[in-house]
Amino acid sequence: MNAHADILPCRQAVRDIQRKGDTIGLVPTMGALHEGHLSLIRTAKERCKHVAVTIFVNPTQFAPTDDFTAYPRPLQSDLDACDQAGVDLVFTPTVETMYPSGVRTTVHVSGLTDVLCGPRRPGHFDGVATVVAKLFQILPADAAFFGEKDYQQLAVIRQMVRDLNIPIEIVGCPTVRERGGLALSSRNAYLSPAQHNQASCLSRALFRAANRIRAGKRNIAMIVDGVREVITAAGPAQIEYIEIVDAQTLEPLTIIDRPARICLAVRIGTCRLIDNIAVDAPGPSS
Ligand code: AMP
Numbered sequence: 001m002n003a004h005a006d007i008l009p010c011r012q013a014v015r016d017i018q019r020k021g022d023t024i025g026l027v028p029t030m031g032a033l034h035e036g037h038l039s040l041i042r043t044a045k046e047r048c049k050h051v052a053v054t055i056f057v058n059p060t061q062f063a064p065t066d067d068f069t070a071y072p073r074p075l076q077s078d079l080d081a082c083d084q085a086g087v088d089l090v091f092t093p094t095v096e097t098m099y100p101s102g103v104r105t106t107v108h109v110s111g112l113t114d115v116l117c118g119p120r121r122p123g124h125f126d127g128v129a130t131v132v133a134k135l136f137q138i139l140p141a142d143a144a145f146f147g148e149k150d151y152q153q154l155a156v157i158r159q160m161v162r163d164l165n166i167p168i169e170i171v172g173c174p175t176v177r178e179r180g181g182l183a184l185s186s187r188n189a190y191l192s193p194a195q196h197n198q199a200s201c202l203s204r205a206l207f208r209a210a211n212r213i214r215a216g217k218r219n220i221a222m223i224v225d226g227v228r229e230v231i232t233a234a235g236p237a238q239i240e241y242i243e244i245v246d247a248q249t250l251e252p253l254t255i256i257d258r259p260a261r262i263c264l265a266v267r268i269g270t271c272r273l274i275d276n277i278a279v280d281a282p283g284p285s286s
Contacts, residue, residue, distance in 0.1 A: 001083045003090040007138050010091045014052065014139050017088075023048040024088075026141035026168070028132060031055040032072040032186035033081045036176040040145040041085045043173050052089040052139050053082050059095055060106075061127030072186055091139060098134060106130045109156045109163070115250050116152050116263050117274065120240055128153055129160050136166050143169040149176075149183050151261055151276045155250055175275075177203060183275050190271040194235075199268050201234030206277040209262055213279050218256055220244050231266060240265040240272070244279065 004010050017024045025044030029037050037053075044051045055078055062068035075092065082090050107129040112118075118125055136144070146154045158170050175183050181203030182188065182196070191199055205227040212223060227242045245252055247259040260279040265272060 001079075001087055001090065003079055003082075003092060005092050005094060005097065007093070007097065010052070010089065010139055013089050014141060017050050018142070022050060023142040024050040024052055024139075025171075026052050026054070026135070026139050026144040027087075028054045028056075028135050028144065028146070030057045030071065030186065031078045032074060032189070033078045034176075034184045034186065036147055036149060036184040038081065038085055039176045040147060040173050041082070041087060043171065044143070044145045045086060047143060047145075047171065048141075050088040051086070052091065052141060053087050054091040054093075054135050054139065056091070056093055056098065056131070056135075058098070058127060058131040060099070060130060061124050063121060063123065067187075067190075072189055089139075091135075098131065107133045107160060107164075109159050112152065112156050112159055112250050115245065115252065116241065116243060117265060118152070120265065125153070125156050129156055132157055133160065133164070133166070136161075136168055141168055143171055145171045145173055147176075148172050148174055148276070149185070150274070151263060152250060155248070181207065183273075185273065187271055187273070191268065195268045195271065198235040198237070199271075199273060201231050201237075202264060202266060202273060202275045203277075204234075205230035206262055206264070206275060210277050210279055213256060220254060220256065223262075227262065227264065231264075235268075238267040240267065247278065 014024055025048035027040045027044050041051055057071050059068055106126050108126050109129050113125040154172050161170055177183050180200035182200045209223050209227050217223060224242050231237055242264045243252055244260050244262050247261045253260055261276050262279055263276040265274045
């Protein structure tokens with residue numbers, strides 16, 4: 001496995017692979033790798049001959065009050081995990097490499113970033129879109145793999161790639177969960193054991209809501225109230241939002257008449273957790 005902190009050897013490695021007629025898949029991460037990241041790497045390996053991973057805690061997607069400095073950075077164990085997973089190339093740039101002084105360009109995807117986490121995390125998705133656009137220039141892979149866990153991020157990146165004619169296929173991968181249902185996240189490390197236990201209420205609430213919709217319930221306000229009740233009953237939590245949105249446009253729905261997604265963001269202690277679930281077409285109404 002080759003690991004580089006510089007741009008040129010990474011771009012060259014990708015070009016060399018493609019010149020041979022081989023494919024390469026890209027898995028962008030902020031490190032602190034867990035089974036969710038590893039599942040993306042496995043999918044990339046199934047779909048492409050070679051796999052590149054980027055490990056970069058991107059400062060521009062954190063607000064000043066966010067956890068940028070505290071964010072976990074276990075670089076050596078991440079490199080070991082990549083090596084064991086059969087990754088060919090790892091890009092571990094510094095902040096100065098990604099944002100040398102004088103940088104003036106940002107990528108803004110409108111509309112999709114005005115809902116859900118967008119207004120609650122001003123600038124976050126501009127930071128994400130910009131760094132991913134840069135990574136796509138540095139590692140011009142054939143396909144890039146992103147988790148549905150960050151559903152809005154996936155939608156924003158799909159839109160950006162379409163709008164900017166970036167010739168990289170975007171592949172969404174299912175959320176990997178703990179046995180108790182909690183979606184794996186590097187930020188789960190901030191939860192105390194009791195909060196960790198409590199946090200399984202998020203997936204429990206989402207799965208229950210999806211089942212109710214599948215069984216024919218269509219009243220969105222009642223479904224959302226049901227999600228809120230499960231979360232509130234589990235312990236102290238600050239609910240930022242619970243919304244049912246169009247699976248493509250992320251526009252809030254008033255009636256479930258198309259593929260939809262239930263999305264939520266909840267703070268437990270200081271830890272902000274997000275999760276979402278697909279909503280199947282409802283059965284007969286009740
Ligand atoms: P992060 O390191 O948190 O920026 O995540 C890097 C990539 O891993 C993103 O595409 C995430 O959506 C994805 N990811 C994070 N957690 C999970 C999970 N539990 N299941 C699947 N993908 C995930």
